[in-house]
Amino acid sequence: MSDFEETIRRLQSEKGVVGIIVVDSAGRVIHSTIDSDATQSHTAFLQQLCEKTKASIRELDSSNDLTFLRLRTKKNEIMIAPDKDHVIMVIKDLS
Amino acid sequence: MSTTSEQRKLELDRKKQKLAELKSQRKRDEESRVQNLLRAPTENGNAQNGASHRQTLSSDQVEEILREVGISAEPTIREESPAPPRGAHSENHLDPMSASASHPRISSLLSVDLEFSSVQTASTDNKDSAIYSKGTQTDDERISVGEFSLGSQEFDYDDDMIMPIDHGQFRGRAHSHDQDSPLPYNEEIAKLLGQTKHADKTLTRQDTEEKKSQHVQTVQPLSDEEKNRLTLDPEFLDSFNRSCKVIGRALNEDIDIFINYTKDPYEKAVTSDDLLHLAQVYYDETWTAKRLVTGMAFSEHHSDLLAVSYGPCDVPNEPPGVIVVWNTKSKRITAEFIVYCQSEIQSVAFARFHAHLLLAGCESGQICVWDNRLTSRKLPINRVSFESYYCDSKVIHFQSPLTTQAHTQPVSCLAVVGTKNAHNFVSLSRDGKICSWNVDNLTQPVDGKEMMAKDGKPASATRMSFPIGEMQTFVVGTDTGDILAASRNGADPTIIKTDVCYKGHNGTLTGIEFHRASGVVDFSHLFISSSHDWTIKLWSTKDANLKFSFESHPDLVLDVAWSPVHPAVFASVDADGNIFVWNLNEDVEGPVARLRAGAEGETVYMNKLIWSTDGKHVFVGDDEGRVHMYDVRESLYVLKSEEWNRFARVLSDMKESNEEAEKYNL
Numbered sequence: 001m002s003d004f005e006e007t008i009r010r011l012q013s014e015k016g017v018v019g020i021i022v023v024d025s026a027g028r029v030i031h032s033t034i035d036s037d038a039t040q041s042h043t044a045f046l047q048q049l050c051e052k053t054k055a056s057i058r059e060l061d062s063s064n065d066l067t068f069l070r071l072r073t074k075k076n077e078i079m080i081a082p083d084k085d086h087v088i089m090v091i092k093d094l095s
Numbered sequence: 096m097s098t099t100s101e102q103r104k105l106e107l108d109r110k111k112q113k114l115a116e117l118k119s120q121r122k123r124d125e126e127s128r129v130q131n132l133l134r135a136p137t138e139n140g141n142a143q144n145g146a147s148h149r150q151t152l153s154s155d156q157v158e159e160i161l162r163e164v165g166i167s168a169e170p171t172i173r174e175e176s177p178a179p180p181r182g183a184h185s186e187n188h189l190d191p192m193s194a195s196a197s198h199p200r201i202s203s204l205l206s207v208d209l210e211f212s213s214v215q216t217a218s219t220d221n222k223d224s225a226i227y228s229k230g231t232q233t234d235d236e237r238i239s240v241g242e243f244s245l246g247s248q249e250f251d252y253d254d255d256m257i258m259p260i261d262h263g264q265f266r267g268r269a270h271s272h273d274q275d276s277p278l279p280y281n282e283e284i285a286k287l288l289g290q291t292k293h294a295d296k297t298l299t300r301q302d303t304e305e306k307k308s309q310h311v312q313t314v315q316p317l318s319d320e321e322k323n324r325l326t327l328d329p330e331f332l333d334s335f336n337r338s339c340k341v342i343g344r345a346l347n348e349d350i351d352i353f354i355n356y357t358k359d360p361y362e363k364a365v366t367s368d369d370l371l372h373l374a375q376v377y378y379d380e381t382w383t384a385k386r387l388v389t390g391m392a393f394s395e396h397h398s399d400l401l402a403v404s405y406g407p408c409d410v411p412n413e414p415p416g417v418i419v420v421w422n423t424k425s426k427r428i429t430a431e432f433i434v435y436c437q438s439e440i441q442s443v444a445f446a447r448f449h450a451h452l453l454l455a456g457c458e459s460g461q462i463c464v465w466d467n468r469l470t471s472r473k474l475p476i477n478r479v480s481f482e483s484y485y486c487d488s489k490v491i492h493f494q495s496p497l498t499t500q501a502h503t504q505p506v507s508c509l510a511v512v513g514t515k516n517a518h519n520f521v522s523l524s525r526d527g528k529i530c531s532w533n534v535d536n537l538t539q540p541v542d543g544k545e546m547m548a549k550d551g552k553p554a555s556a557t558r559m560s561f562p563i564g565e566m567q568t569f570v571v572g573t574d575t576g577d578i579l580a581a582s583r584n585g586a587d588p589t590i591i592k593t594d595v596c597y598k599g600h601n602g603t604l605t606g607i608e609f610h611r612a613s614g615v616v617d618f619s620h621l622f623i624s625s626s627h628d629w630t631i632k633l634w635s636t637k638d639a640n641l642k643f644s645f646e647s648h649p650d651l652v653l654d655v656a657w658s659p660v661h662p663a664v665f666a667s668v669d670a671d672g673n674i675f676v677w678n679l680n681e682d683v684e685g686p687v688a689r690l691r692a693g694a695e696g697e698t699v700y701m702n703k704l705i706w707s708t709d710g711k712h713v714f715v716g717d718d719e720g721r722v723h724m725y726d727v728r729e730s731l732y733v734l735k736s737e738e739w740n741r742f743a744r745v746l747s748d749m750k751e752s753n754e755e756a757e758k759y760n761l
Contacts, residue, residue, distance in 0.1 A: 004326035081338035
């Protein structure tokens with residue numbers, strides 16, 4: 001098992017984690033633990049959200065940058081960790 | 096004075112004309128170039144107009160106009176001191192002026208308008224809107240198609256103006272616009288438009304190209320090879336692992352950031368769906384809308400069938416009494432049978448030992464019976480009226496006669512008591528008359544007796560309940576709040592004497608029920624009652640000292656019912672729409688679950704309540720024709736054997752405290 005998969009597996013074994021999506025900076029899926037439809041939709045919307053957030057942060061302070069995005073919703077918590085060449089999205093079930 | 100004002104008017108008219116000419120010229124020009132701008136936002140359009148004004152009105156003109164309106168135009172500003180901000184202001188200032196030139200009152204207000212020269216705020220305002228448009232420019236493809244380009248030019252201009260560092264540049268630009276204007280206006284505009292147009296075009300092309308490439312990228316997924324290459328790239332892995340660690344820590348952080356320490360735990364229970372959860376609402380637009388739920392009963396043979404009787408609705412020509420038999424196990428809202436009759440239905444019951452019979456007590460005092468079998472004609476029963484009011488092709492309806500032997504008042508309660516081989520159908524009407532029937536023969540009651548209160552007067556009864564497995568003794572709730580316990584088989588053939596009278600309630604009894612759950616300890620002597628006096632009371636037929644009052648409801652309590660499985664659990668509803676579930680093993684002072692039906696601020700009048708036979712759901716009927724099904728938490732129907740002993744202890748504690756209180760009172 002590669003290092004990459006090992007890390008994904010470890011992350012997935014965390015309590016409440018229902019999905020992990022890794023995409024590259026262009027929004028192409030590198031790895032996903034949920035079905036492709038859900039991956040597609042999540043990627044599309046979350047990527048947009050992430051970009052928008054990033055833009056807003058930079059607009060407010062051009063020397064600043066987004067490092068982590070945590071969304072608390074009624075049903076779940078979505079964590080987005082954007083990096084230079086990839087974005088990791090983790091969906092955690094709250095119940 | 097008048098002559099000068101006339102002159103001014105004339106002058107203004109001329110200027111207006113000039114402006115219109117310029118505008119139309121520009122418009123034509125633009126129309127020919129930008130065809131796809133069908134619905135350019137008006138805001139941008141305005142900005143453009145402003146731009147055109149500014150560009151076309153050369154500083155010579157400015158000077159001229161200013162002089163005409165009374166300011167001696169300070170030619171020094173323009174020529175000697177470069178003072179760009181002031182020049183800019185005077186120019187900007189011109190905008191509202193020239194716009195207001197169309198206003199007739201301008202002439203009289205001229206001096207005021209002149210004071211406007213301090214309208215420095217106006218220029219900043221302009222700048223503001225410019226920034227806004229800039230934002231849209233980056234945002235919206237449509238706007239960027241051409242409209243913004245002019246704007247952006249203008250904004251550059253403005254930006255320069257507010258930046259004193261850019262002095263030289265500004266001046267340069269000011270020249271190009273203001274002083275290089277020996278060129279005819281049209282030509283100038285055309286040139287300007289052409290430039291910007293061109294720039295704009297290249298810009299949008301770049302834009303779309305970028306977008307296109309991005310689009311293409313998202314469409315093409317990564318190949319496995321690429322993925323592999325990426326996942327083995329040490330640099331990628333490094334940053335990936337770092338991000339994963341962050342996420343891991345975020346995941347493990349189990350602090351509840353939404354915790355509210357000031358929240359009242361009691362209040363919390365009101366909104367929590369911990370123990371109660373709305374699962375389904377049974378409702379039918381044609382049959383049940385706007386009807387009060389008057390009664391509910393579960394079939395013993397088919398525990399998923401719930402018969403609900405509905406009161407009259409305001410719509411004429413609709414039958415006043417309707418019963419809908421809902422299938423509660425079905426995921427979809429399914430009405431298995433719908434039956435109706437021409438009298439309001441007050442109560443409903445399934446015939447316990449005849450799976451196919453549905454009984455209903457009417458406002459008129461009649462008892463109606465429906466048979467849902469296809470071959471109901473085989474029944475060897477003679478009934479008086481064979482009016483068959485249809486419902487489902489299978490359902491035939493019968494009605495008992497109106498005789499003095501039977502009921503002449505609304506039948507408020509029905510019960511089938513006894514065993515398979517020896518059973519009776521007992522009905523109670525509002526005047527306190529209790530009739531026993533043979534289910535197979537409804538032409539006349541087996542007996543009909545008047546319920547007498549202790550003082551020998553007839554009691555007006557509202558509710559009745561028989562203990563589990565008992566068919567003789569029963570309790571009746573009355574309008575006054577008293578509860579009368581009696582036995583059906585008295586010596587007197589016409590009256591039933593009250594054996595015991597339980598006093599305590601001060602309002603009409605709305606619900607009364609004997610304990611239902613059977614287990615290692617026998618609690619069948621317990622019964623519970625709800626009343627209009629906002630309380631619920633617990634009684635025992637065995638022990639006068641064993642009683643308790645529950646006073647948590649904030650309104651008239653309209654019904655109460657024991658859980659069929661848990662010995663210490665009962666549920667109650669009130670006129671305010673509250674549904675309370677009580678677990679006496681946990682709390683005798685208040686409910687363990689509270690839920691308010693309906694939206695915020697809306698009051699749902701909850702009239703009837705019933706537990707499903709397995710104790711997993713509570714069904715509540717309201718006055719709009721809806722039956723709400725609530726799922727109950729597991730802890731209320733999956734129980735340990737110790738619950739029985741615990742409940743026995745709770746009861747003995749209650750009794751003890753009652754005895755003690757009595758001692759002190761004496």
